[in-house]
Amino acid sequence: MNLMMLLEMAAAGFPERVAVQSGGDALTYEGLFAGSGAAAAVIRASGAERVALLDVNSLAVPVLLFAGAWAGTPVAPLNYRLTGTELDALLERLAPVYLVAEDARCADLRDVPGVTVVSRSDFLAQAGEGEAPAPDWANDPDAIALLLFTSGTTGAPKAAVLRHRHLTSYVLGSVEYGAAAEEDAALVSVPPYHIAGMASVVSSVYAGRRMVQLENFSAEAWVDLARREHVTNAMVVPTMLVRIVDVLEASPDSALPDLRAISYGGGRMPLAVVERAMKLLPHVDFTNAYGLTETSSTITVLGPADHREAAASTEPAVRMRLGSLGTPLPSVELEIRDDDGVRVAPGEPGEIHVRGEQISGEYLGQDARTDADGWFPTRDRGWQDEGGYLYLDGRIDDVIVRGGENISPGEVEDVVLAHAAVLDCAVVGVPDEQWGEVVAAVIVTREGQEVSVDEIRDWVREQLRSSRAPARVEFREELPYSETGKLLRRLVRADLMGST
Amino acid sequence: MTEIKVGARLRSAVCSTEVMVVAAPDRPVELTCGGVPMIDMDGTPPAGVELSGEAAAGSLMGKRYTNDAADIEVLCTKPGDGSLGLDGEILEVKEAKTLPSSD
Numbered sequence: 001m002n003l004m005m006l007l008e009m010a011a012a013g014f015p016e017r018v019a020v021q022s023g024g025d026a027l028t029y030e031g032l033f034a035g036s037g038a039a040a041a042v043i044r045a046s047g048a049e050r051v052a053l054l055d056v057n058s059l060a061v062p063v064l065l066f067a068g069a070w071a072g073t074p075v076a077p078l079n080y081r082l083t084g085t086e087l088d089a090l091l092e093r094l095a096p097v098y099l100v101a102e103d104a105r106c107a108d109l110r111d112v113p114g115v116t117v118v119s120r121s122d123f124l125a126q127a128g129e130g131e132a133p134a135p136d137w138a139n140d141p142d143a144i145a146l147l148l149f150t151s152g153t154t155g156a157p158k159a160a161v162l163r164h165r166h167l168t169s170y171v172l173g174s175v176e177y178g179a180a181a182e183e184d185a186a187l188v189s190v191p192p193y194h195i196a197g198m199a200s201v202v203s204s205v206y207a208g209r210r211m212v213q214l215e216n217f218s219a220e221a222w223v224d225l226a227r228r229e230h231v232t233n234a235m236v237v238p239t240m241l242v243r244i245v246d247v248l249e250a251s252p253d254s255a256l257p258d259l260r261a262i263s264y265g266g267g268r269m270p271l272a273v274v275e276r277a278m279k280l281l282p283h284v285d286f287t288n289a290y291g292l293t294e295t296s297s298t299i300t301v302l303g304p305a306d307h308r309e310a311a312a313s314t315e316p317a318v319r320m321r322l323g324s325l326g327t328p329l330p331s332v333e334l335e336i337r338d339d340d341g342v343r344v345a346p347g348e349p350g351e352i353h354v355r356g357e358q359i360s361g362e363y364l365g366q367d368a369r370t371d372a373d374g375w376f377p378t379r380d381r382g383w384q385d386e387g388g389y390l391y392l393d394g395r396i397d398d399v400i401v402r403g404g405e406n407i408s409p410g411e412v413e414d415v416v417l418a419h420a421a422v423l424d425c426a427v428v429g430v431p432d433e434q435w436g437e438v439v440a441a442v443i444v445t446r447e448g449q450e451v452s453v454d455e456i457r458d459w460v461r462e463q464l465r466s467s468r469a470p471a472r473v474e475f476r477e478e479l480p481y482s483e484t485g486k487l488l489r490r491l492v493r494a495d496l497m498g499s500t
Numbered sequence: 501m502t503e504i505k506v507g508a509r510l511r512s513a514v515c516s517t518e519v520m521v522v523a524a525p526d527r528p529v530e531l532t533c534g535g536v537p538m539i540d541m542d543g544t545p546p547a548g549v550e551l552s553g554e555a556a557a558g559s560l561m562g563k564r565y566t567n568d569a570a571d572i573e574v575l576c577t578k579p580g581d582g583s584l585g586l587d588g589e590i591l592e593v594k595e596a597k598t599l600p601s602s603d
Contacts, residue, residue: 001507001520005509005520005577008577009561009562009577009578012561012578013561013562139507139509139541141507165507172522172575174599174602175599175601176562176596176597177561177562177563177575178561178562179596179601186601196603199603200603203601203602203603204603207601233601235602235603261600261601263600263601263602263603265602285600287600287601287602289602289603291602297602297603298602298603301599301600301602303599303600304600329599330597330599
């Protein structure tokens with residue numbers, strides 16, 4: 001198994017079709033295949049053992065991914081916001097490495113031994129002019145395809161390892177070859193250093209779907225590009241959908257008649273946003289996808305039929321599913337286990353464990369976190385309803401332990417967010433002498449609105465147990481989010497600890 | 501009869517068909533195309549073999565093929581004139597899954 005097999009099949013099946021376009025530039029499937037081969041020859045000649053990418057979404061993303069697969073070198077897409085010592089430290093770990101960087105970045109990069117820097121333009125020129133060698137990639141399923149650095153809460157970032165067999169299994173288990181119609185187009189706006197960005201490349205290639213890249217996300221640019229390029233499919237993270245819905249509501253003439261499907265994931269999605277989006281785009285199929293870097297992207301989906309059924313239902317248990325992550329892919333097994341590793345009954349919370357060919361659970365230089373039977377503990381806490389629908393409580397490490405009682409921050413946040421004066425909210429645990437930890441809430445109020453600390457406490461106490469009412473309530477102008485819409489709780493916590 | 505491994509790639513000895521093994525039984529089997537045992541990608545077809553008229557319905561790119569017992573599954577990575585078979589049984593196209601696109 002090698003990712004190149006997927007591209008080879010696409011290039012054979014629809015050679016003339018546009019594979020990827022960025023601004024005014026484009027590559028057909030045949031062109032992507034030939035370019036990847038030519039780039040692989042350059043990488044091999046450089047003597048590099050790994051390749052890295054420091055770029056926004058551009059044609060270099062798919063070319064480098066497949067060139068690495070062809071050359072037999074792991075590919076490490078890096079966060080383009082990284083600078084200075086952080087970046088140097090990662091490059092030192094990857095050396096000897098062939099680094100493709102956005103043109104404007106090249107001049108600022110410091111000399112790191114073992115790093116060959118090539119600008120995106122030069123890289124694409126070499127890929128376009130060079131000759132593809134014979135298809136001589138190794139068919140080694142255990143070879144590393146991708147290294148994705150995860151931002152650890154403490155210490156140096158870890159590199160999640162995804163091997164060719166993981167990514168190929170993911171694609172074969174979730175995508176049908178050539179499933180896309182000639183006119184289909186997927187708008188890619190998630191950054192390439194995120195697993196969703198990489199998954200969109202391999203899935204789109206195997207489906208034969210044209211990828212339309214958006215360099216940097218803004219809701220206006222997204223809507224404009226979607227209209228202009230007759231985009232049919234898109235994957236977005238929650239914060240993106242919030243802004244897209246805002247833009248669409250503000251300008252009723254910006255309809256998206258070609259759009260057929262939106263999938264979302266990568267963070268907590270407020271229910272109200274999904275409902276607004278479904279009302280605004282009734283012709284669009286919505287899919288909620290849940291997955292982790294270590295699981296080669298998606299492991300559960302809440303599909304379009306589930307969305308429509310839940311939205312139309314008056315039965316609370318069915319209606320609630322709009323806020324669920326859906327059910328596991330047919331190729332993935334999922335279990336909820338308690339602290340002792342015992343499988344729990346429906347409705348009971350615990351740690352989400354998954355097993356399947358696409359699950360890696362491995363970090364560079366460390367033993368795999370999967371157990372002897374192949375089960376991977378996700379460190380995510382959740383529960384399943386009677387129908388097998390999965391609900392997420394949050395990260396296990398974020399659970400607040402107050403006097404021996406486990407409190408999920410998400411549960412308290414949902415209640416606080418339902419208050420009319422609250423725009424956004426983060427709940428974290430802070431140390432307490434009496435209880436070990438107590439609940440703290442940081443709130444962003446809606447413009448022109450106010451709410452008192454006591455009002456918030458009473459509001460939570462009325463709906464949840466009193467132990468869940470925040471001992472501390474603070475107000476801020478905004479909350480810290482990652483670029484892909486993940487609330488950065490460690491920063492919220494650090495802020496609170498610094499202000500006591 | 502040989503053991504076949506998941507992830508292995510094989511080609512037809514009598515047409516252009518190529519496959520990747522997605523699921524395999526843990527017993528020795530004979531995987532055929534066009535009625536003739538398939539060979540390794542870098543293997544040489546034995547002399548004198550030809551496409552059997554009873555296994556000439558062809559293979560289709562990107563389709564998965566399976567047997568009645570559903571203990572083998574191969575993905576056609578290059579189409580050809582021969583039909584895929586296992587121990588004399590012609591393999592059928594496995595119905596496509598309809599999963600929503602999640603990326």
